[in-house]
Amino acid sequence: MASQASSTPTGTRAGWPRLYDGQRRVLLALLLHGEDSRSSLAEYVGLSRTSLTRIARELVRMGLVVEGESLEPSGRGRPAEMLHLNGNAAHFLGIKLTGDALFAVVTDLSGAVVDRRSEQLTGRGVHEVVQQVGRVAAGLLAMTTLPVAVGVGIAGDIQYRSGQSILRDSGHLGWDEVPLAELVTEATGLPTTVKNDVHALTAAHHWFGGGIARDPLVVYAIGAGIGSGVVVKGALVEGRHGRSGRVGHLRLGGEGRPCLNGHVDCVHAFVTIPSIEYNSGVERGEYAIALDRARTGEMRSLRAFRAAAYSLGAAVAESVNTVDPELLSLMGEGLAMLDLAPEEFDRGLAEFLERVTPAEVAIERPPFDFSLYARGAAVAAERKLLS
Ligand SMILES: [Zn+2]
Known part of the structure; x- marks a missing residue:
């Protein structure tokens, strides 16, 4: 060896x-x-x-x-x-970075989680976060002498230039043009892969989440944002600029509600957790309150969730029209609209599908918890070694 x-x-x-x-x-x-x-x-x-x-x-x-x-x-x-x-025989450390926290898991070669940790970020600068990742890695890996590789999942575009991966346009932390993989390697002494968080989630669902025999596979992730990942012929499609699967800015019309990009009435302005909070009239971070109100029939919140469900149906339909997947998986912490207004999701889907009926589209909603993002990052490191 x-x-x-x-x-x-x-x-x-x-x-x-x-x-x-x-x-x-x-x-x-x-x-x-x-x-x-x-x-x-x-x-x-x-x-x-x-x-x-x-x-x-x-x-x-x-x-x-x-x-x-x-x-x-x-x-x-x-x-x-x-x-x-x-x-x-080996361990993988997967780290998901959000705008304010770090979620870490250690997986084994079979993708099983053997340890985990989460912390608030102590700072948002590149150097501070990389140092924190180094400390978490040292803590979680102190007891293992096995080979280890690190995967980091983060919102943003991963572009490859001259063999180096560069993180672009990572909105939650306000980072751009960061050679994050190289910096984490320096901080940990370990080979590191950085992936867009939704792409990593998709790749893990393909290998270990029941998606292996389903091709093409599309995975949607809905939470603080909306994004998707695509697997075709067994390979994750990252795209020329690392931006594949950027669904969510399809214009729907009707309300006059702007998204962060200034589009009026795009999917994003209805479907994400911050949009649902805004449209429900609750404060930022009060998603649970909006959800409670909608469940008890309060009209404004219920309307917000209905609009979210319809928008999601429309976005999903466009992915189906583009990729014609064998399976489309809906994941993420922001999917309550499917429980509150399933008929609105179906309506959006039916209105935007092209020559396919909703019944002909295989859509699943697999079990989800937030640690799957960190696991996805670990699997991304493993995929780099094995595929
Ligand atoms: Zn938009």
């Missing part, structure tokens, strides 16, 4: 094995499809039995794969030796 020891604030840690393509393909197949016998795995990844046997031996030696129970064959012949992923 060719490994590099990286010096970290917490001591010496095993480095990442350098994997070649065949090794990555076998590892990925076990990761995404579970334990398997050598013969069916060879067929699945398109390798000869001989190659597969060699690669399996190498992965076992690296500790990434373990040989398990033999499965008795149903007919005659030798029992099939099963291969399993060794989830405990």
Whole structure:
């Protein structure tokens, strides 16, 4: 195993094995499809039995794969030796940054969360936040000597220039032109990937959230903002400028309500949590109050949630028209409009769909909690190594 020891604030840690393509393909197949016998795995990844046997031996030696129970064959012949992923072979630290807080999880190789932490940001400047990320990393990783990679998820555009990733236009923290991955690597001593938070959430839902067999896959995230991610032929589509999936500024008309970009009556002006608060007549941060009022039938709040549901339906319809997904997943902490006014969501969808009926569109609402963003960031780091 060719490994590099990286010096970290917490001591010496095993480095990442350098994997070649065949090794990555076998590892990925076990990761995404579970334990398997050598013969069916060879067929699945398109390798000869001989190659597969060699690669399996190498992965076992690296500790990434373990040989398990033999499965008795149903007919005659030798029992099939099963291969399993060794989830405990590596850790990933995923960090989601919002405008005022940091959410961190540690995941293992199988995407399971093994530790977590959240803190308010102690400052909003790039240097202060990066130092805080370094402290959180040192704390959470103090006990592990496994190889670790870091993923950071943040609102904004990730652009790639000369092999370097640059964070652009990150509204919540007011950052622009920040080489965040490089800075976090300096602060932690660990390889770091930075992704748009919704793109990271999408990639994690594709691998570990039930989206693996559904292609194209579209994931919507609704909360402080609205955004979406797209997976086509197994790959996350980030786009030329890191801006794919920027739904939410479709103009709907009717109310004369401006969004932050100055558009009148765009989806954004109705669908996000701050918009619902404003349209309900409550203070910023009082989403729960607006929700309570709508649930008890208070008309102004109820109207705000109905408009949000209709707007979301319209936005979703445009994604369906563009990508024609096999599955569209609605995620995020701001989806109460679907409980309060499902018929308005369906109405928006029906009005904006082109030659497809709402019944023909597969839409799911998987279980969501906010830590999935941090997990998405961890999975983004893992995807970088394995795909
Ligand atoms: Zn707008």
